[in-house]
Amino acid sequence: MDHKRELTSVDLAALETELGEFTGAKLDKAYLYAEDDLVRLKMRDFDRGRVEFIIELGDVKGAYVADADHVPDAPGRPPDFAMMLRNRLSGADLVRVEQFEFDRILELEFSREDGSTTVVAELFGDGNLAVLDGHGDVIDSLETVRLKSRTVAPGSQYEFPSARFNPLTVDYDGFVARIRESDADLVRTLATQLNFGGLYGEELCTRAGIDYHEAVEDLTDDQLERLYEVVSEFAAVLRDGPLDPRVYYEDLDATDEDGEPERRRVDATPVALEEYDHRYSEPFETFNAALDDYFYNFQREEEVEGGETTKPDFESEISKYEHIIRQQQEAIEDFEADAQAEREKAELLYARYDLVDDVLSTVQNARTEDVPWDDIEAKFAEGADRGIPAAEAVVGVDGSEGTVTLDIDGTRVTVDADTGVEKNADELYKEAKRIEGKKEGALAAIEDTREDLEAVKKRRDQWEADDGEAGGGDQADEGDDEPTDWLSQASIPVRKNEQWYEQFRWFRTSDGYLVIGGRDADDNEQLVQKYLERGDKFFHAQAHGGPVTVLKATGPSESAKEVDFPQSSLEEAAQFAVSYSSVWKDGKFAGDVYMVDPDQVSKTPESGEYLEKGGFAVRGDRTYFEDTPVGVAVGIQCEDRTQVVGGPPAAIEGDVATSIVIEPGQYAQNDIAKRLYREFKSRFADESFVRKVASPDLIQEFLPPGGSRMVDE
Structure with a gap:
C-alpha cells in the first residue's frame, strides 16, 4: 500500500476545528525551506508556549502543528518570500483557521494593528501559498497561476477555485439528486461526484451496508436514506467530535529482534475506519498529533536494508489518473452531445x-372534454391512416406522464401535452443548459485530475533525477559545461518569479537593458508619469496609435543616471516601438520611429491644445530611426526563469531555448497564438511544460495588434 502523501478534503474538515484552537497565538518568525517546498510559521501561545505550524506544498502536502522536536533546523539566509512573510506577520495574532468550502485549501488569517493578512495554502496540484492583504489582493505567492478559470498573481484579486460540492452540509433532497445524476456505481459516485475520495467512499458504503459496485439507478429509497444517515453521522463527528484519530500501519515481510512483525506507517485518519479493521493502528489524542507523527516518520520508514529507498509505483499511479482523465473526457463529450441534441429538439419545435x-391543441381540446388518453392515441392512429401530417408525426402517447412523443424530420421529441410550443421549447433549452452545467463541473474535475497527474509525473521525474545524481559518481560532473538541450528534456522544472515590469509589454535588449511599452492608454499614462526617469530614452512610432516605449537606464529602486546605450539596444527599442504600433496592424513592414530624452516629454499641452488620455507633448529635437523594419520573435526561456518572452528577434533568439519569428499576416491574434502554441508543443519533449509556461493566452500577450503569420510558414 502506498503512503498517504496529501491531506484530503475530509481530513481538512476534521482538522479545521483542532487548528482553530490555536487562534490567539502570536507569530514570531516565518521560514521558507525552498528545496522542500515547506513553510514554517513559528508562533507563541500564552497557554501552550511554542507553536510550530508546518505547511508542506511539495511531494507531500499537509498542514498541521508539529512537535518542536520535529521541525527542521532554520535554513540559512531567508529568501525574499520569507522576508515578506516576516514583514507582514511578525507580531500578528492568528485570528482564523478555516477550510475553504470542501476543498483542499486552508486559510490562516492574522491580525495586527496595521491590518490583516491571510495566508492561503493550496494543498492540491503542485501546491501553492498565496499571501493576501485585507482586501483579498495577492501580495505575493510561491507560484503564479494564470488559468481561464482563475488567477493567482501579485497585485491581482485572489480567486478561489470554483466551490466544490459539499456533501457534509447538503440536505437530503440535494444529496439524493446529486447521486441520481451519476451514471457510475455508488463508490465512484461518492468518491468523485460527492468529493469524498476513494477511501472514504468505500468506508461510507461499508457503514451503510451497501455493496461498493451497486449501480446508482438500482439504489432503493431505503438504501439512500440509510446512506444519508451514515453521511450525516460522519459529518457530525468531523464537525463536533468526538474524533478517534489513528495512524495505520501495514506489516512488512520481516520481523524484529523480538519476533514481532515489522511495520510501516501508511495512513493517518481522523476516525477509526472499518475499511482498515485488518490493519494495526495506533490511537492519538488529536488528529493533529496523528498527522505530526505520521508525516514526521513516514519518509524515514521508506528506507530499507542497504540504505536504499523503495521506489513508489509511479507508473501505476500515472496510469490510474490517465484512465480517469479518459473517462472524464468521454463524459464531457457525452454532455456536449446531449446538450446539442436538446437544443436541436427545441429548434425543431x-x-x-x-x-x-396542431398536435398539442388536439390533445388539450380532447382532455378538456375528458376524452381518455387511449382514445386520444387511437384518434391519432386513425388520422395517420388517413394521411394527416400532424397525426403521422405522433409515435407515442403516455397518459401517465401527460406527454406526446413526436417524430419530427427523423428526430423523436417528447413534449408536455398541457403546455404550448414555446413552453416545451423553453424546457428543452433549460435541459440543455442543465447538461452544460454538468459539463462545466466535469471540466473543473478534469483540470484537477490533470494537475494531480502532472504532480505525480513531477515526483517521478524528481525521483529519477535524484537517483541518477546519487549513482552518477564523478562522471556526473563531466558534462557540466555542456549547454542543456531543453527541447529533449523529459521534464523541465518550472521556475517563476514575477517582476514589476511584466504588467507592461517588455523585453531585454541583446545588451541586457530593459525595454517596457504600454498596452493601452492607461499604460502609456503610467509609463510617462511613473517610470520615465533621467537617463532613460523615450521612443514612439511616427504613425498614430502606438505604445509609449521606454529604454530603461536603471531599475525603479536605483538612482537615475545617464547611460551611453549601445547602438544595438537603441535599434532594438525602435523596432519594438514600430512593431507594436498601427504600422503592423496596417500590414506594413517598416515605419519611422523617433527618440527623445525624458525632459522633452510632457503631459502639459500647449495653450489652446488638449491631450487625450495616454497622449503627451514632445518638445525639442528628435532622433529618427527611419524605415525601421517591423519584427517580433516569441520564444520560451528555460534557464533562470521559465517563461514565454517576445520582442525584436535579435534580442530574443539568443536568450531562449527556441523561438518563432512572426511578421504581419492573415491570422488574428487569438489564432496565431494557438498556432505558435502548437508549434512550441511539437518542439518540446515535455509538452506539459509548454502548457504551464506558454499557453495561448500568455503567448498572445507578446503579439502585436492586428494579423500575423509565422515567417517560415
Whole structure:
C-alpha cells in the first residue's frame, strides 16, 4: 500500500476545528525551506508556549502543528518570500483557521494593528501559498497561476477555485439528486461526484451496508436514506467530535529482534475506519498529533536494508489518473452531445411550429372534454391512416406522464401535452443548459485530475533525477559545461518569479537593458508619469496609435543616471516601438520611429491644445530611426526563469531555448497564438511544460495588434 502523501478534503474538515484552537497565538518568525517546498510559521501561545505550524506544498502536502522536536533546523539566509512573510506577520495574532468550502485549501488569517493578512495554502496540484492583504489582493505567492478559470498573481484579486460540492452540509433532497445524476456505481459516485475520495467512499458504503459496485439507478429509497444517515453521522463527528484519530500501519515481510512483525506507517485518519479493521493502528489524542507523527516518520520508514529507498509505483499511479482523465473526457463529450441534441429538439419545435401546435391543441381540446388518453392515441392512429401530417408525426402517447412523443424530420421529441410550443421549447433549452452545467463541473474535475497527474509525473521525474545524481559518481560532473538541450528534456522544472515590469509589454535588449511599452492608454499614462526617469530614452512610432516605449537606464529602486546605450539596444527599442504600433496592424513592414530624452516629454499641452488620455507633448529635437523594419520573435526561456518572452528577434533568439519569428499576416491574434502554441508543443519533449509556461493566452500577450503569420510558414 502506498503512503498517504496529501491531506484530503475530509481530513481538512476534521482538522479545521483542532487548528482553530490555536487562534490567539502570536507569530514570531516565518521560514521558507525552498528545496522542500515547506513553510514554517513559528508562533507563541500564552497557554501552550511554542507553536510550530508546518505547511508542506511539495511531494507531500499537509498542514498541521508539529512537535518542536520535529521541525527542521532554520535554513540559512531567508529568501525574499520569507522576508515578506516576516514583514507582514511578525507580531500578528492568528485570528482564523478555516477550510475553504470542501476543498483542499486552508486559510490562516492574522491580525495586527496595521491590518490583516491571510495566508492561503493550496494543498492540491503542485501546491501553492498565496499571501493576501485585507482586501483579498495577492501580495505575493510561491507560484503564479494564470488559468481561464482563475488567477493567482501579485497585485491581482485572489480567486478561489470554483466551490466544490459539499456533501457534509447538503440536505437530503440535494444529496439524493446529486447521486441520481451519476451514471457510475455508488463508490465512484461518492468518491468523485460527492468529493469524498476513494477511501472514504468505500468506508461510507461499508457503514451503510451497501455493496461498493451497486449501480446508482438500482439504489432503493431505503438504501439512500440509510446512506444519508451514515453521511450525516460522519459529518457530525468531523464537525463536533468526538474524533478517534489513528495512524495505520501495514506489516512488512520481516520481523524484529523480538519476533514481532515489522511495520510501516501508511495512513493517518481522523476516525477509526472499518475499511482498515485488518490493519494495526495506533490511537492519538488529536488528529493533529496523528498527522505530526505520521508525516514526521513516514519518509524515514521508506528506507530499507542497504540504505536504499523503495521506489513508489509511479507508473501505476500515472496510469490510474490517465484512465480517469479518459473517462472524464468521454463524459464531457457525452454532455456536449446531449446538450446539442436538446437544443436541436427545441429548434425543431419552432421549425415545425404549426404541426406541433396542431398536435398539442388536439390533445388539450380532447382532455378538456375528458376524452381518455387511449382514445386520444387511437384518434391519432386513425388520422395517420388517413394521411394527416400532424397525426403521422405522433409515435407515442403516455397518459401517465401527460406527454406526446413526436417524430419530427427523423428526430423523436417528447413534449408536455398541457403546455404550448414555446413552453416545451423553453424546457428543452433549460435541459440543455442543465447538461452544460454538468459539463462545466466535469471540466473543473478534469483540470484537477490533470494537475494531480502532472504532480505525480513531477515526483517521478524528481525521483529519477535524484537517483541518477546519487549513482552518477564523478562522471556526473563531466558534462557540466555542456549547454542543456531543453527541447529533449523529459521534464523541465518550472521556475517563476514575477517582476514589476511584466504588467507592461517588455523585453531585454541583446545588451541586457530593459525595454517596457504600454498596452493601452492607461499604460502609456503610467509609463510617462511613473517610470520615465533621467537617463532613460523615450521612443514612439511616427504613425498614430502606438505604445509609449521606454529604454530603461536603471531599475525603479536605483538612482537615475545617464547611460551611453549601445547602438544595438537603441535599434532594438525602435523596432519594438514600430512593431507594436498601427504600422503592423496596417500590414506594413517598416515605419519611422523617433527618440527623445525624458525632459522633452510632457503631459502639459500647449495653450489652446488638449491631450487625450495616454497622449503627451514632445518638445525639442528628435532622433529618427527611419524605415525601421517591423519584427517580433516569441520564444520560451528555460534557464533562470521559465517563461514565454517576445520582442525584436535579435534580442530574443539568443536568450531562449527556441523561438518563432512572426511578421504581419492573415491570422488574428487569438489564432496565431494557438498556432505558435502548437508549434512550441511539437518542439518540446515535455509538452506539459509548454502548457504551464506558454499557453495561448500568455503567448498572445507578446503579439502585436492586428494579423500575423509565422515567417517560415
